[in-house]
Amino acid sequence: MLHTLGYQLVPKFLDKIELLELCNDFKNLPLSTMKIDEFGPSIYNHNIFLEILCKKVNMVSDLIGEPLFPTYCYARKYQYNANLPEHVDRPGCEISLTVHLYGDKEWEFLVRNKDKTSTGFQLNPGDALLYNGIKVPHYRNNYEGLEYSQLFLHYVRSRGQYKDYYFDNKNFFNKQKKEHDKALLKQLSQRYKDKSRD
């Protein structure tokens, strides 16, 4: 499915114990350790999420059918009215998973197909959508609940064209990362301002 469509649902990607441990940790994480913007608090390469990123590398490699290197992980607590404009990800996100941790309301994750139609997924806690982050456009409409927490795990093919992005190698790729993040943040902020004016 991943090879034809560019995405694949992975039900119960996290087992019950992993899910409980990650949720407890994330719920109790002090805000002072997180970056806060208009979409809610977020954290890059948090230790317990890095453990999962590394632990799952063989499982995800098996799903893809070739070996992968971890690049980085990111987690966010989306808040009321958060949205995600349609976009593709940077090269370090060649193979990505968006993993649902917890939320107080369902929130559809949408992917854009090659024929321009959209396919939506409602993830249960512990479920993941595996997708080709740099090829498959993805987005979310406005969240109507109060908090929705999501973990993102990113990998690159260890023998592919993006292999040098392993571990989000900042010595070589910091500049590209910064430029991409700056452009995405600008796009997100503009979208947020437009929505606020409505």
Ligand SMILES: [Fe+2]
């Ligand atoms: Fe993305």
